[in-house]
Amino acid sequence: MTSQPIPPSSLPSFSKASEPMIKVEGLRKSFNGREVLKGISFEVFPGEMLAIIGPSGCGKSTLLKLITGLLEPDAGKITLNSEQIGLVFQGSALLNSLTVRENLALALRERKLPKREQDKAIMEDLTLVGLADYIDSFPTQLSGGQQKRTSFARAIVNDPQIILYDEPTTGLDPVMSTVIEDYMIELEKQLHAAGIVVTHQFSTWTRTAHRAILLNQGVVVWEGKPHEALNSTNPYIIQFAKATREGPMLAGKV
Amino acid sequence: MDRPNGITVANPLTLLDKYLGIVLQLVGQATIMFLQTMRYIFRGELSLSEAFRQANMIGLGSLYVVGVTGLFTGFAMSLQISKELAAFGADTAVGGVVALALIREIGPITAGVMVAGRVGSAMAAELSSMVVSEQIDALKIMRVDPVQFLVVPRFLAALVMMPALSIYSMFLGLGGAIFIAQAKANIPPETFLDSVKQTVVGTDFITHIIKSLVFATIIIFFSCSIGLSARGGAEDVGHATTRAVVWTMTIIFIVNYIITALSPLHAS
Amino acid sequence: MQASDAKKLAASPYLLVEDWVSIGVRLAGQVGIVIAKTFYYLLRLQIDWQESIRQAYFIGVKSFLIVSLTALFTGLAMSLQIAIQLVQFGGESAIGGVVSLALIRQIGPITAAIIVAGRVGSSIAAELTTMNVSEQIDALKVMRIDPIKFLVVPRFVGAMMMMPVLSIYAMFIGIFAGMVIALVYADVSFGVFLDSAKAMVIDQDFFVHFLKAFINAAIVIFYSCAIGLNTRGGAADVGNAVTRSVVWSMTVMFIVNYIVTDLTYEGPR
Numbered sequence: 176m177t178s179q180p181i182p183p184s185s186l187p188s189f190s191k192a193s194e195p196m197i198k199v200e201g202l203r204k205s206f207n208g209r210e211v212l213k214g215i216s217f218e219v220f221p222g223e224m225l226a227i228i229g230p231s232g233c234g235k236s237t238l239l240k241l242i243t244g245l246l247e248p249d250a251g252k253i254t255l256n257s258e259q260i261g262l263v264f265q266g267s268a269l270l271n272s273l274t275v276r277e278n279l280a281l282a283l284r285e286r287k288l289p290k291r292e293q294d295k296a297i298m299e300d301l302t303l304v305g306l307a308d309y310i311d312s313f314p315t316q317l318s319g320g321q322q323k324r325t326s327f328a329r330a331i332v333n334d335p336q337i338i339l340y341d342e343p344t345t346g347l348d349p350v351m352s353t354v355i356e357d358y359m360i361e362l363e364k365q366l367h368a369a370g371i372v373v374t375h376q377f378s379t380w381t382r383t384a385h386r387a388i389l390l391n392q393g394v395v396v397w398e399g400k401p402h403e404a405l406n407s408t409n410p411y412i413i414q415f416a417k418a419t420r421e422g423p424m425l426a427g428k429v
Numbered sequence: 430m431d432r433p434n435g436i437t438v439a440n441p442l443t444l445l446d447k448y449l450g451i452v453l454q455l456v457g458q459a460t461i462m463f464l465q466t467m468r469y470i471f472r473g474e475l476s477l478s479e480a481f482r483q484a485n486m487i488g489l490g491s492l493y494v495v496g497v498t499g500l501f502t503g504f505a506m507s508l509q510i511s512k513e514l515a516a517f518g519a520d521t522a523v524g525g526v527v528a529l530a531l532i533r534e535i536g537p538i539t540a541g542v543m544v545a546g547r548v549g550s551a552m553a554a555e556l557s558s559m560v561v562s563e564q565i566d567a568l569k570i571m572r573v574d575p576v577q578f579l580v581v582p583r584f585l586a587a588l589v590m591m592p593a594l595s596i597y598s599m600f601l602g603l604g605g606a607i608f609i610a611q612a613k614a615n616i617p618p619e620t621f622l623d624s625v626k627q628t629v630v631g632t633d634f635i636t637h638i639i640k641s642l643v644f645a646t647i648i649i650f651f652s653c654s655i656g657l658s659a660r661g662g663a664e665d666v667g668h669a670t671t672r673a674v675v676w677t678m679t680i681i682f683i684v685n686y687i688i689t690a691l692s693p694l695h696a697s
Numbered sequence: 698m699q700a701s702d703a704k705k706l707a708a709s710p711y712l713l714v715e716d717w718v719s720i721g722v723r724l725a726g727q728v729g730i731v732i733a734k735t736f737y738y739l740l741r742l743q744i745d746w747q748e749s750i751r752q753a754y755f756i757g758v759k760s761f762l763i764v765s766l767t768a769l770f771t772g773l774a775m776s777l778q779i780a781i782q783l784v785q786f787g788g789e790s791a792i793g794g795v796v797s798l799a800l801i802r803q804i805g806p807i808t809a810a811i812i813v814a815g816r817v818g819s820s821i822a823a824e825l826t827t828m829n830v831s832e833q834i835d836a837l838k839v840m841r842i843d844p845i846k847f848l849v850v851p852r853f854v855g856a857m858m859m860m861p862v863l864s865i866y867a868m869f870i871g872i873f874a875g876m877v878i879a880l881v882y883a884d885v886s887f888g889v890f891l892d893s894a895k896a897m898v899i900d901q902d903f904f905v906h907f908l909k910a911f912i913n914a915a916i917v918i919f920y921s922c923a924i925g926l927n928t929r930g931g932a933a934d935v936g937n938a939v940t941r942s943v944v945w946s947m948t949v950m951f952i953v954n955y956i957v958t959d960l961t962y963e964g965p966r
């Protein structure tokens with residue numbers, strides 16, 4: 176699968192004329208004296224989807240938590256041009272004690288909409304991810320893919336200007352992965368938000384992102400367009416995209 | 430239960446039926462595990478080094494909780510009893526009354542409840558997370574009996590450590606009681622100890638030790654069987670741990686009374 | 698964690714004590730923050746009453762059976778010991794008073810508290826840690842919902858509503874057990890028992906009873922919530938959080954119980 180050439184993306188276009196929606200400069204973060212992120216910088220423009228790729232444990236989730244403010248950086252600067260952020264968690268993170276409707280209503284709570292409008296927004300949102308019939312189900316009654324889609328719906332119910340995905344397809348079967356990727360592309364068209372998708376799944380970053388950056392050992396080792404990845408001379412991205420043992424990654428670790 | 434939506438009032442009979450079913454199943458599991466454990470012990474199929482390691486953990490893990498609670502129980506008991514009795518001019522009886530209460534009732538039950546909370550819950554947590562991470566399945570595939578491998582050493586360790594912890598708690602409680610009796614009711618430590626010596630008899634210690642051995646058995650077999658019968662994920666580990674605490678404590682309270690009622694009681 | 702404890706103890710017992718103290722201080726800090734934020738919302742009356750009543754209901758339902766059993770058997774054991782002593786002195790008529798006093802002031806509140814710590818505190822710690830481990834707490838924060846307001850306040854309010862009910866209930870069961878023992882063991886009729894209780898127990902004792910009930914409930918809720926909201930990791934950590942919440946809330950309750958006894962006890966009457 177990974178050896179096939181990557182088609183140039185057919186994603187909605189965006190322009191770099193405006194201000195970047197997300198701007199990250201020189202970000203550093205340590206846990207217990209071990210530096211996980213060693214100075215990361217990038218920008219994401221409205222309508223653009225940036226993929227952050229890299230091996231497990233390289234700090235991708237940490238990066239998203241820094242952007243959403245769940246963690247404080249040790250150094251560096253994060254500038255966001257909007258307050259409206261949607262985050263799709265790696266494990267869905269739906270509140271198990273609430274129904275699908277109540278989970279979504281929680282995200283809308285700050286808007287203080289009248290009940291009718293709130294219900295309408297929730298219904299529209301669920302229809303978009305194909306879960307209108309499950310509005311009064313509990314998260315534990317849904318399959319893994321359905322939970323994932325519900326957490327999508329929760330992330331976008333506020334019409335965010337920034338949408339972040341943490342490994343949206345990891346652990347799903349290939350067919351469900353494609354379904355989720357299609358939803359992501361569909362949302363890019365509809366929302367025109369700035370997006371970041373964190374993943375190590377080949378199909379996900381090559382299909383949904385305009386641009387990708389590769390992290391290794393806390394630094395950016397490659398940046399470029401997904402369809403250029405395999406033609407690159409950068410040994411890191413060649414190794415990562417071809418999933419081979421030979422290369423600079425994990426050197427000395429295995 | 431999963432749906433905390435509306436409040437539905439369950440039929441008390443159904444509830445009782447449900448509880449009875451759970452109790453019978455639980456007692457059954459614990460009893461079977463007890464019998465299996467005894468079989469391994471009588472055949473000598475046990476790992477003393479693992480038991481020693483467990484004893485170390487049980488002792489160290491509970492040292493501080495059992496100590497602090499024992500001490501403050503002694504304080505609270507002595508505060509009220511010494512003032513009351515001193516007012517009647519019965520200074521010389523304080524030590525005996527406090528010591529009897531600590532040795533027969535309050536000491537063992539406090540230590541039992543604290544060890545249930547500390548050790549029982551930790552074992553249920555450990556074993557149930559071994560189940561959900563498929564470590565127990567891995568043992569079974571290697572034809573290792575989880576009861577022999579996990580439960581037997583824990584039981585042996587608890588049988589040794591529980592009386593030790595209980596006596597340690599009792600002595601801290603007595604120390605606390607002597608201190609408070611002097612500080613709050615001007616009863617000198619010698620008077621207190623004389624009264625203890627006159628009142629407490631050998632059978633009180635035997636009752637104390639028997640209680641601690643029985644509590645250790647309850648804690649180990651209920652926590653381990655609850656832990657090993659867990660299924661699912663993180664949430665279920667939490668449920669199993671909670672269940673272990675609740676059941677071991679309840680059963681300790683009940684069995685405590687039974688032993689009290691059966692033991693040769695005498696008045697001071 | 699325990700294996701490293703063993704190594705530390707071998708090195709120096711002092712190190713181990715230091716460790717407990719530093720864990721205790723950090724936890725006390727976390728509990729302090731939870732308490733401060735909870736009261737911030739309580740004073741502004743930002744309380745979800747519906748959710749609070751639901752929590753009260755669950756606390757009651759979860760604890761009902763186990764409180765009944767423990768109160769009954771504690772009452773039986775206590776009264777048996779007291780009756781034996783008093784019969785020896787020919788003080789049968791005082792059994793009712795002594796048993797009731799002990800149950801109302803000391804044994805009743807601490808038994809109810811132990812049970813609530815074991816039942817309610819441990820399940821709150823399990824629930825909140827599970828939410829934390831599965832990133833549900835992060836999801837709340839991303840939606841700018843304070844977990845304290847959303848999760849802790851209703852549990853606290855619910856516990857404050859339910860605790861006096863459970864406490865009174867436990868007290869009555871315990872005293873009933875005392876009456877049965879007095880009748881069977883010392884031939885003291887219910888009437889004599891109750892007369893003695895009425896003569897000895899005063900309003901102040903009920904005040905102490907409720908004071909302890911409220912304080913113990915608060916300790917259980919705040920410790921279990923603080924531990925739940927500050928524990929991360931995986932399945933094993935959920936179990937460890939339950940253990941920590943039971944151990945710490947019980948330890949703190951025993952200490953506070955003594956302090957309250959000391960402050961409220963006015964000597965013999």
Ligand SMILES: Nc1ncnc2c1ncn2[C@@H]1O[C@H](COP(=O)(O)OP(=O)(O)O)[C@@H](O)[C@H]1O
Pocket residue numbers: 206207211230231232233234235236237238929
């Ligand atoms: N809260 C935390 N405390 C300590 N270490 C952490 C914490 N969060 C993440 N780490 C560590 O930082 C590294 C990166 O984690 P993470 O961002 O989750 O990786 P990824 O999402 O790329 O797989 C890992 O080694 C992880 O153990």
Ligand SMILES: [Mg+2]
Pocket residue numbers: 235236237265341342
């Ligand atoms: Mg991650």
